[in-house]
Amino acid sequence: MPGPATPTLTVRVLLFASYADTLGFDSVQLSFDRPATVSDALERLRALPGGQRLPPKPMCALNLTHVRPDTRLSGGDELAVLPPLAGG
Amino acid sequence: MYLTHEAIDLGRLVASVQSAARGGVACFLGTVRNHHGGREVLCLEYSAYAPMVEAECARITAEAEARWEVAIALRHRIGRLDIGDAAVVVVAASAHREEAFVACRYVIEELKRRVPIWKREVFADGSVQWVGEAGKWVSGEAGRPANTDAGDTAPELVGRMEAESQ
Numbered sequence: 654m655p656g657p658a659t660p661t662l663t664v665r666v667l668l669f670a671s672y673a674d675t676l677g678f679d680s681v682q683l684s685f686d687r688p689a690t691v692s693d694a695l696e697r698l699r700a701l702p703g704g705q706r707l708p709p710k711p712m713c714a715l716n717l718t719h720v721r722p723d724t725r726l727s728g729g730d731e732l733a734v735l736p737p738l739a740g741g
Numbered sequence: 742m743y744l745t746h747e748a749i750d751l752g753r754l755v756a757s758v759q760s761a762a763r764g765g766v767a768c769f770l771g772t773v774r775n776h777h778g779g780r781e782v783l784c785l786e787y788s789a790y791a792p793m794v795e796a797e798c799a800r801i802t803a804e805a806e807a808r809w810e811v812a813i814a815l816r817h818r819i820g821r822l823d824i825g826d827a828a829v830v831v832v833a834a835s836a837h838r839e840e841a842f843v844a845c846r847y848v849i850e851e852l853k854r855r856v857p858i859w860k861r862e863v864f865a866d867g868s869v870q871w872v873g874e875a876g877k878w879v880s881g882e883a884g885r886p887a888n889t890d891a892g893d894t895a896p897e898l899v900g901r902m903e904a905e906s907q
Contacts, residue, residue: 657845659792667790669790669857670788670857670858670859670861670871671786674839674871676749680762684821688846704869714790714857715846717792717793717796717797718796719855720808724756733790733857735790735857736859736871736873737873738854738856738857739859739860739871739872739873740787740789740817740828740852740853740856740857740858740859740860741771741817741827741829741849741853741858
């Protein structure tokens, strides 16, 4: 069997603290068959059980750097969805 | 390493940045409080996105050292902390006090805004609660609105950081 005609884009998504509690996991792989952004990944998360409780625009980091929701994803990226920070 | 599971040694951090030329040393210690919102707190449990903590703390330290004539030492502790334990220590050493104070303030404020660390409060009545901007996203409080305050701050954070880097 030949593979899918459309190349897929796979990213690793990390959840922390209250968000991990609410969705019930702290890591998930998401695949897209077309170019995708941070917002697209968040939409996928919202479709999961508990995901509707994510805020409209949570703080996100891509490969250890804060990013905007419209940032384009690349294969192998690590996307972190960050609950309100509480360091200090 | 900016993160540690061990008690933070203030004297060692001061010694790491103090020098014959840097006569002004400002320190900030953030320690665990025994109350929040009128309730008695027994301890705090800190967790972190460790690789990003290291990256973001390195960026903040570099920003401060580029902006002022200072040397910065910074540590944040994670795990279970008891009342009075130091969770974070910032030390800024400079030739003069003014730069030491302003750089120390900059580092702690940026850490609180940008560094991915979270904490859960364990209360005397046995309940546990994640600490958020307004405490709106709390385990066990189903039906309350999502934390839109935090959501609104994210794009502003990125925008401001980009503007400052230019």
